[in-house]
Amino acid sequence: MSARAARFVAPAAVGVAFLLLWEGLVKAFDVPFYLVPSPVRVLSTLAQDAPLLLSSLLVTLQITALALLLAVVLGVGVAFLFVQNRMLETSLFPYVVLLQVTPIVAIAPLIIIWVKDPVGALVICATIVAIFPVISNTTLGLRSVDPGLADLFRLYGARRWQTLVRLRIPSALPYFFAGLRVSGGLALIGAVVAEFVAGTGGTASGLAYQILQAGLQLNIPRLFAALLLITLAGVAIFLLVSLTAHLALRHWHESELSPER
Amino acid sequence: MSNPATNQAKLAIPRAAEAEPAHASVLAVDIRGASKTYPNGLHALAPIDVEVRAGDFATVLGPSGCGKSTLLRMIGGLSTPTAGSVVLGSGTAMEAAVAFGTGGIGGQAPGRGRRKPGLAFVFQNPTLMPWASVERNVRLPLDLVGEADGSAPKVAAALQLVALNDFAGVYPRELSGGMQMRASIARALVTEPRLLLMDEPFGALDEITRNRLDREIRDLWARRSLTVVFVTHSIYEAVYLSTRVLVMSARPGRIIGELAIGEPHPRTDAFRVSERYAQLCKQLSEMLAAGSDNASGERPLSA
Numbered sequence: 336m337s338a339r340a341a342r343f344v345a346p347a348a349v350g351v352a353f354l355l356l357w358e359g360l361v362k363a364f365d366v367p368f369y370l371v372p373s374p375v376r377v378l379s380t381l382a383q384d385a386p387l388l389l390s391s392l393l394v395t396l397q398i399t400a401l402a403l404l405l406a407v408v409l410g411v412g413v414a415f416l417f418v419q420n421r422m423l424e425t426s427l428f429p430y431v432v433l434l435q436v437t438p439i440v441a442i443a444p445l446i447i448i449w450v451k452d453p454v455g456a457l458v459i460c461a462t463i464v465a466i467f468p469v470i471s472n473t474t475l476g477l478r479s480v481d482p483g484l485a486d487l488f489r490l491y492g493a494r495r496w497q498t499l500v501r502l503r504i505p506s507a508l509p510y511f512f513a514g515l516r517v518s519g520g521l522a523l524i525g526a527v528v529a530e531f532v533a534g535t536g537g538t539a540s541g542l543a544y545q546i547l548q549a550g551l552q553l554n555i556p557r558l559f560a561a562l563l564l565i566t567l568a569g570v571a572i573f574l575l576v577s578l579t580a581h582l583a584l585r586h587w588h589e590s591e592l593s594p595e596r
Numbered sequence: 597m598s599n600p601a602t603n604q605a606k607l608a609i610p611r612a613a614e615a616e617p618a619h620a621s622v623l624a625v626d627i628r629g630a631s632k633t634y635p636n637g638l639h640a641l642a643p644i645d646v647e648v649r650a651g652d653f654a655t656v657l658g659p660s661g662c663g664k665s666t667l668l669r670m671i672g673g674l675s676t677p678t679a680g681s682v683v684l685g686s687g688t689a690m691e692a693a694v695a696f697g698t699g700g701i702g703g704q705a706p707g708r709g710r711r712k713p714g715l716a717f718v719f720q721n722p723t724l725m726p727w728a729s730v731e732r733n734v735r736l737p738l739d740l741v742g743e744a745d746g747s748a749p750k751v752a753a754a755l756q757l758v759a760l761n762d763f764a765g766v767y768p769r770e771l772s773g774g775m776q777m778r779a780s781i782a783r784a785l786v787t788e789p790r791l792l793l794m795d796e797p798f799g800a801l802d803e804i805t806r807n808r809l810d811r812e813i814r815d816l817w818a819r820r821s822l823t824v825v826f827v828t829h830s831i832y833e834a835v836y837l838s839t840r841v842l843v844m845s846a847r848p849g850r851i852i853g854e855l856a857i858g859e860p861h862p863r864t865d866a867f868r869v870s871e872r873y874a875q876l877c878k879q880l881s882e883m884l885a886a887g888s889d890n891a892s893g894e895r896p897l898s899a
Contacts, residue, residue: 483723486674490717491740491787501739505727587726587767 372556377563380556388545388557392564395541398454398526399572402461406518409462410469411511417470418477418503419495435467439525443532457529457541464525468514476510477503509588512580519572527565622650624791624823625671629680631848632666640666642850643680646842648825650790653817655826655838657880659888663849664827665720665795671825672717672793684791685714716784718794722776724768724783731755731764734783741787754786757816774805781813785820792817794826798833807868810836818861831884835876836863843880845887852887855880 354374360366361373368376381388413431417424443460450456480502488498530543542561549558584591625648632641641663648654656664669675670682716737724733734754738747755761758778768776777797784792794813798806814837817824828834834841835857843853857876859867867873 481723483719483721484725486669486719487717487723487736488740489674490672490715491737493740497740501736502725505725508727587769592769 369553369555372559376556377559381560381563384557384560388542388561388564391540391542391545391561392568395523395526395530395543395565396568398457398461398529398541399523399568401454401458402465402526403519403522403572405458405462406465406469406522407515410466410514410518411473413470414473414477414507415499417474424474431467431470434463439464439528440532443529447529447533453533457526457533460529460532461522461525464528465518465522468517468521469511470514472510472514473507476507479510480506508583509580509590512576512583515576516573516580519576520569523565523569523572623683624648624650624652624685625825626683627667627671627680628683630667630670630677630682631679632663632670632675633678639848641670641677642848644849644851646851648823650823651821651839653814653822653824653826653837653839655828655834655841656844657828657831657834657841657884658844658849659846659884660829662844662846664829664844667844667849668717668793668795668825668827672715674717714789715791716787716789716793718777718780718784718792718797720796720799722768722773722780724776724779726768729765729767730760730771730779733768733779734764734786736783737787743787747786750786750788754782757785758782758812772805773801774809777801777809778812781816785816788820790821790823792822792824794824796827796829799828799830806833807865811863813837814861814863831877831880832868834880835873836868841880843883843887853883855883 358373358375361371372380413427417428439460442463443456446459447453447456450459477499484502485498488502493501526541527543530541531547534544534547542565545561546558549555549561581591625646627644627646629643629645630641631639631643633639644667646667656667658664666675670677671684673682724730725736728736731751735744735747735751738744738750751764752761755764758781760775760778760782763771763775763779768779771779780797797813798809801809810833813824816822826834826837838857841855841857842851843855844850845852855876859872
């Protein structure tokens with residue numbers, strides 16, 4: 336088997352083995368479905384409740400996508416400001432860290448009270464969770480330029496914007512994408528946690544609301560089905576970001592080059 | 597060279613007529629009492645006086661850490677002298693305690709951010725942008741100085757000079773170390789500089805590649821009427837390449853001697869195994885050893 340095929344087959348084999356073991360154990364010990372449903376029952380529930388769960392998934396994905404977009408735009412903007420002015424970074428970075436270490440469940444109620452639009456409030460919460468890796472990694476990347484290349488740009492009298500566009504931004508791309516991989520997952524986590532806190536109902540309900548409702552109704556198979564959708568959404572976001580990083584870096588960065596090249 | 601120690605060590609070897617360019621009387625670099633002490637107190641360079649004339653292939657030879665690169669960076673305007681001055685070409689000055697500003701040797705005004713088309717620098721490493729093709733790397737200086745329009749023929753000519761015209765579209769990582777360095781040289785030549793500064797450019801390459809690139813850079817020097825200031829710690833490379841060798845002592849670096857290499861161009865491989873070559877290497881070796889003995893640090897020489 337080629338190394339490329341092994342990258343997909345190996346984790347898939349582990350997943351299938353885990354599901355078979357799960358199915359076997361549930362059947363062998365006759366575990367009631369309202370405690371631990373079997374994978375087959377979870378899948379059948381997913382098919383049965385698809386209209387409800389998929390509409391909730393779309394709500395959660397919408398919040399996640401908006402939050403990630405905001406995190407990228409604001410995070411990269413803040414990183415640009417930081418590298419232009421070291422004093423600005425020194426003054427503001429502790430507050431960026433403060434934002435990161437404050438639990439979102441603690442500040443989400445305040446944001447939900449202050450922001451009238453429920454979707455807007457959830458997007459802000461998820462953005463707060465997702466923004467730190469973008470700021471931190473992009474700032475590091477924008478500063479991590481090859482000193483020789485920096486000298487070369489000085490030698491030819493490059494203007495500040497030329498150095499930013501032609502040197503700093505390309506140098507920062509691998510760092511940015513590393514941060515984006517983390518932020519993608521965090522945006523989803525932030526959206527789900529904010530939905531839990533908000534407990535919003537009605538048609539605009541996300542998957543967290545479905546999990547809450549299913550838990551209250553002891554509809555454990557639906558809870559597992561919603562959980563499965565969140566997990567798959569997280570994996571899809573990670574793969575999408577990884578694909579983007581691959582397309583951007585595949586010609587030159589070690590992280591995206593196959594060993595034999 | 598006005599330093600008495602230098603005059604004492606200078607050996608009067610006549611330069612061959614064919615090695616003497618027509619414009620040799622023009623001063624390309626004039627360094628007067630330039631010294632360098634870093635903010636952490638490291639005294640890298642003692643006051644140095646050096647003149648490099650247009651058409652010279654001047655090599656700065658010395659042990660590792662003696663300040664050769666610092667001296668070259670001061671000529672290139674990438675480092676400011678703590679005292680003294682570095683003057684390039686027609687009166688363009690970079691005085692100590694004045695904000696960095698080295699003009700090109702064509703007489704450009706000094707000042708940060710001004711273009712310097714008369715000057716080019718080849719670093720120890722190829723310092724190519726890994727995300728850009730060889731062609732885009734070579735074009736970079738033209739883009740930065742606002743000459744991107746119509747740059748294609750210049751880029752093609754520079755690539756042709758270093759025999760990389762078939763590799764214009766590839767990325768640097770797809771090239772060997774020697775080819776990467778040739779791309780770096782093409783990038784330096786694309787602005788058609790008159791002064792080329794080279795900081796141990798072939799130090800990381802194998803002996804065969806290094807010898808080939810030495811031959812190529814010497815051919816370029818002759819064909820393009822360049823003035824080259826070349827830094828190395830290799831005696832053999834210095835003798836093969838140079839019209840003049842400036843010998844530096846261990847830190848704090850100072851010029852302890854100068855040797856004129858009058859052998860005519862082109863220098864063939866036969867020159868590398870000639871008795872004359874061995875004699876010149878021996879002389880330089882003795883000058884380096886003398887500098888080491890007199891150095892307060894008593895550090896061994898790497899060359």
